[in-house]
Amino acid sequence: MKESNMSYESFMRNYFAMPEKQAVKDALIITIFKHSGNIKEFSSGEEIVSELADYFSLSMEQRNAVLERIYRKERRTVKTPLWHRLLYRAANELAKDRLITRPTETARLTGKREWLLTEKGIDCALALLRIPQTQKEIISVNSFEIQKNAEALKNALKPDHYNPFETAERAKKSLRKASIRARGFRRAVIEVYNHSCCVCGLKLCAPNALCWEVEAAHIIPHSHRGKDDLWNGIALCRLHHWAFDAGWFSFSEEYQIIVSPKIKTLPENFGKMNEYDIFRNTLATDKFMMLPKTEGLYPDKKSIEWHRKNILCN
Numbered sequence: 638m639k640e641s642n643m644s645y646e647s648f649m650r651n652y653f654a655m656p657e658k659q660a661v662k663d664a665l666i667i668t669i670f671k672h673s674g675n676i677k678e679f680s681s682g683e684e685i686v687s688e689l690a691d692y693f694s695l696s697m698e699q700r701n702a703v704l705e706r707i708y709r710k711e712r713r714t715v716k717t718p719l720w721h722r723l724l725y726r727a728a729n730e731l732a733k734d735r736l737i738t739r740p741t742e743t744a745r746l747t748g749k750r751e752w753l754l755t756e757k758g759i760d761c762a763l764a765l766l767r768i769p770q771t772q773k774e775i776i777s778v779n780s781f782e783i784q785k786n787a788e789a790l791k792n793a794l795k796p797d798h799y800n801p802f803e804t805a806e807r808a809k810k811s812l813r814k815a816s817i818r819a820r821g822f823r824r825a826v827i828e829v830y831n832h833s834c835c836v837c838g839l840k841l842c843a844p845n846a847l848c849w850e851v852e853a854a855h856i857i858p859h860s861h862r863g864k865d866d867l868w869n870g871i872a873l874c875r876l877h878h879w880a881f882d883a884g885w886f887s888f889s890e891e892y893q894i895i896v897s898p899k900i901k902t903l904p905e906n907f908g909k910m911n912e913y914d915i916f917r918n919t920l921a922t923d924k925f926m927m928l929p930k931t932e933g934l935y936p937d938k939k940s941i942e943w944h945r946k947n948i949l950c951n
């Protein structure tokens with residue numbers, strides 16, 4: 638029935654008028670990007686397979702077409718969905734060009750068998766979607782390099798004499814490295830704090846579940862050469878991130894919340910959401926901040942002391 642796998646496969650591809658390979662590759666990059674940088678391998682990610690089929694408005698016939706491989710000696714026939722095969726081939730080529738990493742390579746880093754974008758893959762998606770490069774710093778799309786950086790931060794052992802300030806030499810590193818470091822920091826902090834604000838506990842994601850409301854905050858800010866690591870970072874919701882940077886509150890040596898005495902001078906109708914006094918209710922002095930599970934990743938006391946002395950408004 639078949640002369641060679643390739644000619645049979647191209648025959649089937651033409652017969653069912655399947656989309657061109659380059660178009661499938663582009664659609665794949667865009668889809669992974671829209672899924673925050675990673676998708677499950679095709680054998681276990683049916684929803685992705687159909688999402689990509691929808692992208693090309695494939696007919697039921699195209700979706701259900703199968704390739705049959707006949708193994709005469711063993712007298713068996715193996716059926717592979719043609720669309721799966723085309724997706725796999727496209728992904729395989731993208732992986733060869735280092736635009737994505739293969740599920741086996743990703744699994745070595747994260748334990749999950751997924752196709753994951755690389756930095757080069759993000760650049761390619763931005764170009765295809767005509768999104769300016771400058772947006773790269775604010776979108777929450779993951780890449781292999783970012784995840785690698787985040788894993789290194791989560792697994793790092795704290796030095797005995799930890800210095801929360803960046804040395805001048807490190808601050809001079811290339812823009813690309815600085816960008817990966819900043820995005821890796823964001824990812825690691827949010828993961829370690831379980832996507833929740835360490836003050837009020839708010840955990841909220843976008844309706845498409847692609848990004849989180851919570852932000853990674855530097856305790857000693859970047860403008861004061863504060864480091865991009867877990868000992869100088871905490872996860873805060875937008876309200877508490879703003880209030881922390883503005884000096885409305887800080888933490889004690891024991892990680893208790895210290896509220897600025899200025900709160901007494903704040904007009905009574907300030908800090909309320911309708912009738913609910915969100916500001917005063919969530920910022921109660923002596924309440925403890927929520928800490929990471931691993932003690933070795935708690936914020937550094939020197940970083941917090943610096944914040945208390947330099948940012949907290951007395």
Ligand SMILES: [Zn+2]
Binds near residue numbers: 874
């Ligand atoms: Zn909060």
